[in-house]
Amino acid sequence: MMVQYPTNPDIVVIGAGAAGVGAGRALAKAGIPFLIIEAKDRIGGRAFSEATSLGHLWDHGCHWFHSADKNVLRGLAEEIGHKFLKKPRDGVMKSFMNGEWKADPVRVDYVWDILGEVAEAGHKGKDVAAASLLDPKHPWYPMARHWLSLMYSAEPEDISTRDAGSYDDTGINLAVEDGYGALVAKLAEGLPIATQVAARKVTAGGQGVVVETDQGTITAKAAIVAVPARMLETGKLSIADMPDDIAQAFEHVPMGYYEKIAFAFDGKVFEGFDVPYADIFDPVAPSTHPLNFELHPFGRPIAVTHIGGRFARDMEREGEAGMIDFALSALVRAFGSDLRKRVRKATTTHWSSDIFINGAYSCAKPGHGLARRVFANPIAERIFLAGEHAHPTFFATAHGAFETGLAAAAKALTAVGHGAAGRKQAVSA
DSSP states (O other), X not given: OXXXXXXXXXXXXXXXXXXXXHHHHHHHHHTOOEEEEESSSSSBTTOOEESTTTSSOEESSOOEETTTTTOHHHHHHHHHTOXXXXXXXXXXXXXXXXXXXXXXXXXXXXXXXXXXXXXXXXXXXXXXXXXXXXXXXSTTHHHHHHHHHHHHSSOGGGOBHHHHHHSOOOSOOEEOXXXXXXXXXXXXXXXXXXXXXXXXXXXXXXXXXXXXXXXXEEEESEEEEOSOHHHHHTTSSEETTOOHHHHHHHHHSOBOOEEEEEXXXXXXXXXXXXXXXXXXXXXXXXXXXXXXXXXXXXGOSEEEEEEEHHHHHHHHHHOHHHHHHHHHHHHHHHHOTTHHHHEEEEEEOOTTTOTTTOSSOBOOOTTOTTGGGGGGSOBTTTEEEOSGGGOSSXXXXXXXXXXXXXXXXXXXXXXXXXXXXXHHHHHTO
16 A cells, blocks of 8 residues: 655655654654655664563663763653663673683673773774784683674674774663663654655755655655665665765675574573673683673563674574574573573574664774764765764764764754754754
C-alpha cells in the first residue's frame, strides 16, 4: 500500500534512529511541515529494546549513557522518568583466565591501560594503528585486542589513535535500565514518521531535493540524511553528485561490526558472584577467543556477551546456533556444566546482516583520524548528514547521533528560510 505523504514538506528526514529522532524533535519545535521516513518497521535504528526473545527486557544495540554527565539523552530520560543507573558501577571486573578466577582493579589491568594509551596517543596528535601499541607477547594480548574491537567495532590494525583520542570520554557511563531503544522510541512519539519506506536516492536541484523511495518520490526544500554510514558507503542509498571529500570520508571512516549473544535462565544462576561483569579467556588455548559477559543486569536472570570486529561479522555469518554454542561453552568453562540445564532461552543480534544497518558504528582508519569532520559539510546547500559517524567527539554513541540530528535540523531550517528563530528552537530540542 502506498504511503500518503504530507503535502509539500519543507524538510524530509531519512532515518528514524537517534539522529533522525533528534532532527524530528527540533523540526517539530520549529513548527514547519516535515516528514521522517524509515526503512525498517520500527523506530530507533541501532537502538532497539525488546523483551520477547528472552522474556526479559534487553538492548540489542546501545545500552549505556556514555559520558553521562554530558549526555543530552540522559537529561531527556530524567525528564520523562525513564530509569537508568544513577552512578557508575565499581571499576572491578572478574576474569576467568587459565582455569581460575581473578579480580583486579580496572586501573591496573593491562587491557584498560592499553585502551588509555590508544586514546592518549591520539590526544597527542599521533595518528597510527592502535595495534602498534600492543605487545603480542603479553599473555593478555588477545583480551586487549578483544576489548579494542568492542570499543571501536574494528580490528586494532584498522583503528586510528587520532580518532580514538578525539572521543570525549568523561568516564561516567550509566546503563539504561528501561532500555535505550525504548527511550529513543518514546522520544519519537508524536513525530510524523512513515516506516517501511526505504530511500534509494537523494538529488538536490533548483530550490529543493528529490528523494526516490521504494514507495514513490518525495520532494522537499531540504533533506537530512540520518542513516547508518554503511548505507552510503555501499550505495544502498546514494546521494547524487556527492562531493569527493565526503565520499572519501566514508571510505576512511567505515562502520565496523558488533553483535551480542544473550541467554535467559530459570533463575539467578550467578548468585554470589559479586561483580556484574566477567571476562572469560584461556590463554593456553587462544582459539577459544576472549569473551566478556554482563551477568544479571538490573537483577534480570539473563547474561549477555559482546563480540566485535571481524570476529563478530564472521560469527554472525556462520549462524545463530554456532554463536549461541560458542558463548554458552565459555560460560560452562567458567561456571560448570550444570549451567546448561538452567538455560531457558537464547538469542543473538544480527546487525551485520541487517540490510538497513549492515554493521555497528564508525571508526576512522589509521592516518585518517580527522576525516569524519567533513560529514558536517552540507551537500549542495540542501542535503545535511546526521548520525554517529558525523559527530566529531561523541561518535559511536546514540547521544552523539542525536546531537548531529539537532545540528542538521538547525542548518536545514536556515537553508529553507526559517532563519534564527527556527535554529534556536532546533538546538533546544
